[in-house]
Amino acid sequence: MKNLLTLIFAGMIGGLFTFGLLSLEKPEEQNKYNQSPSAVLASSNSSTNSALPFDFVAASDLATPAVVHISAIESKELAQQRIQERRKDSRRNNPFEMFGMDDFFGGDIFGRNFYGPKSGTASGVIISEDGYIVTNNHVVGYADEIKVVTSDNKEYKAVKIGTDPATDLAVIKIEATGLEPLQYGDSDKVKVGEWALAVGNPFSYLTSTVTAGIVSAKGRDLDLIEGAKSIEEFIQTDAAVNPGNSGGALVDSDGQLIGINTAIATPTGVFAGYSFAIPSNLVKDIVTDIIENGNIERANLGIGGYDVDEELTKEFSLTVDKGFYISDVENGSGAQFAGLLPGDVVIKANGTPVDHYEDLSEVLKFSKVGDQIELGIVRNGKKKTISVKLKKKL
Numbered sequence: 001m002k003n004l005l006t007l008i009f010a011g012m013i014g015g016l017f018t019f020g021l022l023s024l025e026k027p028e029e030q031n032k033y034n035q036s037p038s039a040v041l042a043s044s045n046s047s048t049n050s051a052l053p054f055d056f057v058a059a060s061d062l063a064t065p066a067v068v069h070i071s072a073i074e075s076k077e078l079a080q081q082r083i084q085e086r087r088k089d090s091r092r093n094n095p096f097e098m099f100g101m102d103d104f105f106g107g108d109i110f111g112r113n114f115y116g117p118k119s120g121t122a123s124g125v126i127i128s129e130d131g132y133i134v135t136n137n138h139v140v141g142y143a144d145e146i147k148v149v150t151s152d153n154k155e156y157k158a159v160k161i162g163t164d165p166a167t168d169l170a171v172i173k174i175e176a177t178g179l180e181p182l183q184y185g186d187s188d189k190v191k192v193g194e195w196a197l198a199v200g201n202p203f204s205y206l207t208s209t210v211t212a213g214i215v216s217a218k219g220r221d222l223d224l225i226e227g228a229k230s231i232e233e234f235i236q237t238d239a240a241v242n243p244g245n246s247g248g249a250l251v252d253s254d255g256q257l258i259g260i261n262t263a264i265a266t267p268t269g270v271f272a273g274y275s276f277a278i279p280s281n282l283v284k285d286i287v288t289d290i291i292e293n294g295n296i297e298r299a300n301l302g303i304g305g306y307d308v309d310e311e312l313t314k315e316f317s318l319t320v321d322k323g324f325y326i327s328d329v330e331n332g333s334g335a336q337f338a339g340l341l342p343g344d345v346v347i348k349a350n351g352t353p354v355d356h357y358e359d360l361s362e363v364l365k366f367s368k369v370g371d372q373i374e375l376g377i378v379r380n381g382k383k384k385t386i387s388v389k390l391k392k393k394l
Contacts, residue, residue, distance in 0.1 A: 059197050060210045062255030065151050066126040066182040067199045067248055069207055070135060070158075070172075072143035074118040118142045123200035123248030124172065125257060126181045127287065131156075131174040134287050135247030136262055137163045140170050148174050151208050162290035166298045167231050168262055169283060171290045182249060185256030187279035190215055190235060198239040198275070200248025200261055213239030220276060231365055234276035235259045241275035250277040259283070285366075299369045299390035302333020307356045308345060316343070319381045322355040323347040334373075338388040341379065348376030 124135035133148065140146055146158040156174035163170040194215050201207045217236035237250065241261055250259035259277030289296055305327040306312060313321055323345040329336050346354050349363040350373060367373065373388045 056195075056197050056210070056212055056253065059251055059253050059255035060199070063182060063197065063199045063249050063251045063257075064208050064210065065180040067151065067201075067208065068124045068126060068133060069121065069149040069201045069204075070124045070133075070139060070247065071121050071147040071149075072119065072140045073145040074142045075144050076117055121201065121204040122244055122246040123261070124148065125247070125249045125260065126150075126179050127184075127257075128181050129177060129179050131176040131179060132161070132287075132291065133158070133172050133174065134260060134283060135170050135172065136260065137165050137168045137170045139247045140172055141165065146172055148172070149207075150179075162294040162296065164286050164290060164296040164298075166296070167278060167282065167286050169260065169278065169286045169290070171287055182251070182255075182257040184280050184284050185252050185254070185258040187235065187258045187281045190218065190252070190258055190279075192217060195253050196235075196237045196239055196258070197251045197253070197255075198237070198241050198245065198248065198261060199251065200241070200245035202240075202242035202244045204244050206244070211240040213237045216274065218279075231282070233279055233282060234262070235279055236274055236276055238273055239275065240271050242271050245275075256280075257283075297369045297392065299367055299371065299392060300330075300333065301360075301364060301367075301373070301388065301390065302330035302335040303340060303346075304328035304330075305357075318345060318378075320345055320347060320378050322353075323378070324354055324357050324360050332391070334388045334391040337391070338386050340375070340377070340386060340388070343379070345378045346375055347378055347383075348374075350374050 120139070122135065122139040124133040124139070126132070127134050140160060141163050143160070146160065148156045148158045150156070154176075156176060158172040158174045161171040161173050192215050196213055196215055198211045198213070200209060202209055215235060215237050218233075220234035220236050221232045235250065235258070239250070241248075241264055245261045248261045249257055250261055252258050258280045260280075260283050261275065261277050263276045264271055265274040265276075286296070303324075303326050305325045308318060308320060308323045308325050310321070312318065312325055316325070318325070326335075326340060326344045326346065327342055329340055329342060346360060348354055349360050352359065352363050354360045354363075354376075364373065367390055369390055369392050371390045373390060375386050375388055377384050377386060
């Protein structure tokens, strides 16, 4: 009986896992793993790829030259600035807090130093012949010194073009010509069960590593990316991905880019069977925006409220039975400046009907500071259109 209970308990423990972003692997700790952002892989392509390929040689030949090794370092000055901003945010939320744990210990109770300069290594994907490279925001977002090594061992200094924390994407650039970029595939055509190839630099020293698996799910929203405006539509796969794969390529059997590796599900800090990639169609849109406009700063509309239902309609004598009822308008928000009021009911956003908050959220999810949003509202039984210029969240 004792042996049976022991086996059952061991099975229960073995079945538990947590979702987390894998941290970049530090060069000086190549065999240690912690629990910050890391890599993902995604999937395959159209129905023409449904048959099992003989091998992945052609896809590997296309993808490997386009995947680079990235080293990112944060200067002491930038680290100090980040620390000060973090403390200001903390004390704004808690004005009675004069000192934080880092003031005394330089980290948390486990001795981890979150406040010293950061550094790490990961992967990136060449997307143009003249040196544009896409990677994860968590790979380079903190850094002011970035080094890139291509698959033929040429080393370059890179500059940061821009980042989008909401999607965990970033674009950097090296001064080079005649590079071999990966071509975008159509991630919307990816099907569960299709083959996928992950290319990256796991554990820093295993450069240009290729692994294969199948797409096991699409459209995963796992709340891995921090922030209220995070956008997650992950492709899930079982190709092996580990620390250092962050920002690497997920390609189909034709060697086309269908995702950027971003996260894994793991109880140990290393690959445990499932990984997640940002779909290429989302990557393409965000990368284009970053190259044209630099850093993307997501905006909030600045309203709170409830979905209209039968009970709400009766309570406030509303003339509509669908929409989003505004109960609160945030001070200093774009909504307040545009003249939105508590009691208004949003029924359209940029011409799209709003039956529930999810409809409004879908229209706004890619919105940025400075964008104009046309809202159709009902106020005191009368329909109005109000243009809202989105502002930075206070």
